[in-house]
Amino acid sequence: MLERPKRKNPVLRTRLPTLPPGARSRVALGLTAAAALGRFELQQCRDCGTVQYPPREACQKCLSIRLEWKPQPTEGELLSDTVLHHSNDLFFRERLPWRLGLVKLDCGPTVVAHLHERVAQAPRRVVVAAKLDRAGQAVLVALPNGSTPQEADMAEDRQLREFTCDPKFRKVLVTDGKTALGQAIVKTLAAAGADLIWVGHSEPWKKFAGFDELKAIAQVTLLPLDVTDSKNVKEVAAEIGGKVDILVNNAEYHRTHSISSRYGVDAARAEMDVNYFGLLRLAQEFGPAMRGRGADGLASAVAWVNVLSIYALANFPPHGTFSASKAAAHSLSQCLRAEMRPAGVRVINVFPGPIDDEWNQLLPPPKVTPAGLSSAIVKALREGVEDVYPGDVAQEWLARWRDNPKALEKELST
Amino acid sequence: MSALTQLAEELVKGKIKVVDLTETLSPEFPYISLPPEMGQAWPFRIEEVSHYDDRGPAWYWNNFSCGEHTGTHFDAPIHWVSGKDLPNNSVDTIQPERFIGPAFVVDCSKESAADPDFLLTKPFLLDWEKKHGRISPRSWVLMRTDWSKKSADPEAYQNYDETGQHTPGPDTDAVRFLVEERDIVGFGTESIGTDAGQAYHLRPPYPCHYYMHGAGRYGLQCLKNLDQLPPTGAIVLAAPLKIRNGSGSPLRVLALVESK
Numbered sequence: 010m011l012e013r014p015k016r017k018n019p020v021l022r023t024r025l026p027t028l029p030p031g032a033r034s035r036v037a038l039g040l041t042a043a044a045a046l047g048r049f050e051l052q053q054c055r056d057c058g059t060v061q062y063p064p065r066e067a068c069q070k071c072l073s074i075r076l077e078w079k080p081q082p083t084e085g086e087l088l089s090d091t092v093l094h095h096s097n098d099l100f101f102r103e104r105l106p107w108r109l110g111l112v113k114l115d116c117g118p119t120v121v122a123h124l125h126e127r128v129a130q131a132p133r134r135v136v137v138a139a140k141l142d143r144a145g146q147a148v149l150v151a152l153p154n155g156s157t158p159q160e161a162d163m164a165e166d167r168q169l170r171e172f173t174c175d176p177k178f179r180k181v182l183v184t185d186g187k188t189a190l191g192q193a194i195v196k197t198l199a200a201a202g203a204d205l206i207w208v209g210h211s212e213p214w215k216k217f218a219g220f221d222e223l224k225a226i227a228q229v230t231l232l233p234l235d236v237t238d239s240k241n242v243k244e245v246a247a248e249i250g251g252k253v254d255i256l257v258n259n260a261e262y263h264r265t266h267s268i269s270s271r272y273g274v275d276a277a278r279a280e281m282d283v284n285y286f287g288l289l290r291l292a293q294e295f296g297p298a299m300r301g302r303g304a305d306g307l308a309s310a311v312a313w314v315n316v317l318s319i320y321a322l323a324n325f326p327p328h329g330t331f332s333a334s335k336a337a338a339h340s341l342s343q344c345l346r347a348e349m350r351p352a353g354v355r356v357i358n359v360f361p362g363p364i365d366d367e368w369n370q371l372l373p374p375p376k377v378t379p380a381g382l383s384s385a386i387v388k389a390l391r392e393g394v395e396d397v398y399p400g401d402v403a404q405e406w407l408a409r410w411r412d413n414p415k416a417l418e419k420e421l422s423t
Numbered sequence: 424m425s426a427l428t429q430l431a432e433e434l435v436k437g438k439i440k441v442v443d444l445t446e447t448l449s450p451e452f453p454y455i456s457l458p459p460e461m462g463q464a465w466p467f468r469i470e471e472v473s474h475y476d477d478r479g480p481a482w483y484w485n486n487f488s489c490g491e492h493t494g495t496h497f498d499a500p501i502h503w504v505s506g507k508d509l510p511n512n513s514v515d516t517i518q519p520e521r522f523i524g525p526a527f528v529v530d531c532s533k534e535s536a537a538d539p540d541f542l543l544t545k546p547f548l549l550d551w552e553k554k555h556g557r558i559s560p561r562s563w564v565l566m567r568t569d570w571s572k573k574s575a576d577p578e579a580y581q582n583y584d585e586t587g588q589h590t591p592g593p594d595t596d597a598v599r600f601l602v603e604e605r606d607i608v609g610f611g612t613e614s615i616g617t618d619a620g621q622a623y624h625l626r627p628p629y630p631c632h633y634y635m636h637g638a639g640r641y642g643l644q645c646l647k648n649l650d651q652l653p654p655t656g657a658i659v660l661a662a663p664l665k666i667r668n669g670s671g672s673p674l675r676v677l678a679l680v681e682s683k
Binding site for chain 2: 212213214215216235237238239240241264273276279
């Protein structure tokens with residue numbers, strides 16, 4: 010078990026963030042693309058069926074170039090293990106000693122993996138998972154046999170914690186506590202051991218349902234925050250920005266209009282102001298301080314979560330202007346991801362299907378419940394994925410979109 | 424000596440004081456709330472253009488945005504459906520002499536402190552006239568409630584509960600009396616509307632908007648410092664921005680008051 014980190018001495022220097030080696034060939038990024046979704050995929054030859062690692066341009070057995078990334082069984086045998094006591098790489102140099110091992114996967118290849126501390130000496134059976142490291146690239150980790158990444162509790166492991174963004178012991182800002190989703194996120198974070206949770210609420214004169222319950226949670230501090238007000242965002246960032254380890258931006262404006270169902274731009278503009286410009290304002294004000302604290306001990310700045318929408322991938326015409334604002338936010342979040350990467354701060358994008366709330370009243374189930382979505386967010390933080398698609402609708406849309414984005418557009422326009 | 428020369432001299436000597444009746448425009452200042460599916464007035468927002476920096480090395484300036492009905496603001500007759508077809512009903516076409524007039528300040532501060540839903544009635548006005556004299560034509564009637572003293576606390580200023588907003592205002596008979604029997608130019612309040620917070624339930628809904636604007640009269644809201652005005656004798660200057668076909672505008676409202 011990790012012990013609670015000591016309170017930071019505020020006069021000591023904050024160390025600058027370093028990253029593990031981040032360069033990958035284009036073909037190797039296939040491993041990262043799958044790991045970003047929490048999947049373990051390796052290259053497999055369509056001609057001879059060989060599974061290979063590391064990724065290459067051609068099959069190592071039959072030289073075919075017809076390779077595809079496919080989910081693979083995760084079990085294997087730890088052949089040997091070793092402890093690194095010296096490294097010229099700045100990232101590992103600061104974290105020595107570091108334990109690694111060679112795992113022979115049941116599906117064929119032998120891989121180098123970072124070892125969970127509960128994996129005892131070789132030889133033994135292990136489970137391998139692909140995780141994103143601080144550089145945002147996939148690496149392989151070996152977990153105790155039979156355990157899922159959740160059960161392995163990587164955040165409790167000194168080495169593997171580097172691959173997670175676990176809220177335990179961390180200070181979190183949730184930008185909107187007025188919605189059922191915001192309140193569910195706060196409760197889930199509190200249960201996950203977050204040290205302090207700042208909860209924003211706009212229009213503080215309107216008392217909202219759930220206010221008293223939220224206030225009663227010991228870790229919670231409510232503060233007026235309106236992401237459409239640049240001055241307010243700047244002041245809140247000045248006040249707490251240097252302490253925020255995880256920022257969850259769930260502030261959202263959602264109206265159910267197409268182009269023709271609502272005359273004028275007022276609702277669409279309000280959607281852009283919260284969903285797109287709100288993210289931009291938060292990123293400009295909170296980004297720099299979080300980037301400066303990417304290596305601030307066990308409870309460093311570690312993640313930025315954006316609650317987007319599956320409609321960010323393809324426009325859902327009945328909610329057409331909302332979809333456009335979420336597509337804009339998605340694009341900006343890619344920029345944010347690039348800018349946060351040098352500090353090792355992970356940007357997690359959440360693409361839920363319709364949430365069971367006021368503005369999706371007329372949409373038929375299945376709808377994502379606030380509790381389900383908040384669990385998915387905390388799971389993503391714990392397991393270190395980058396893109397999450399919670400809910401049946403989101404999963405189905407994602408599959409259709411990955412298969413053929415044009416076909417999905419046509420399906421949605423009828 | 425001409426009246427204006429005398430005015431200028433007394434302003435310089437400080438015998439005539441200028442009282443600012445205006446709230447500061449800021450993002451924090453409370454704004455009107457409508458049901459969320461309806462169109463919304465923008466709150467006041469401000470963004471820096473440059474601040475002696477790379478965006479403009481020697482100068483500081485901002486862009487701001489807001490609705491016509493934000494902060495201390497003026498309501499023109501075209502704002503309400505009852506005034507939509509009147510001549511000169513928008514801020515750009517109202518005759519400028521209408522923007523300056525005597526003020527009759529009706530103190531309802533005790534009543535409003537006791538009851539946030541206080542309604543100003545015709546008998547209350549008649550009683551007030553007994554003490555202070557008859558309200559003259561073309562004047563502004565300002566309802567002093569001291570509500571503006573809550574403006575630093577948006578929650579108290581808006582005063583919402585589960586049945587909506589609770590702020591004082593005039594009842595239907597009072598509005599009709601002021602328009603039809605006293606021929607006033609407009610009605611001003613310290614809260615977010617010229618109507619009471621619960622005026623949706625009056626008949627007609629929002630009577631001050633309905634009758635004032637229906638008769639080509641104006642409204643001022645979010646006023647402050649009404650406690651610095653005498654019941655009679657002050658002059659109000661309330662000229663809105665000249666927005667083409669504008670239904671209202673934020674403005675600086677000033678009052679001229681003679682020192683005792």
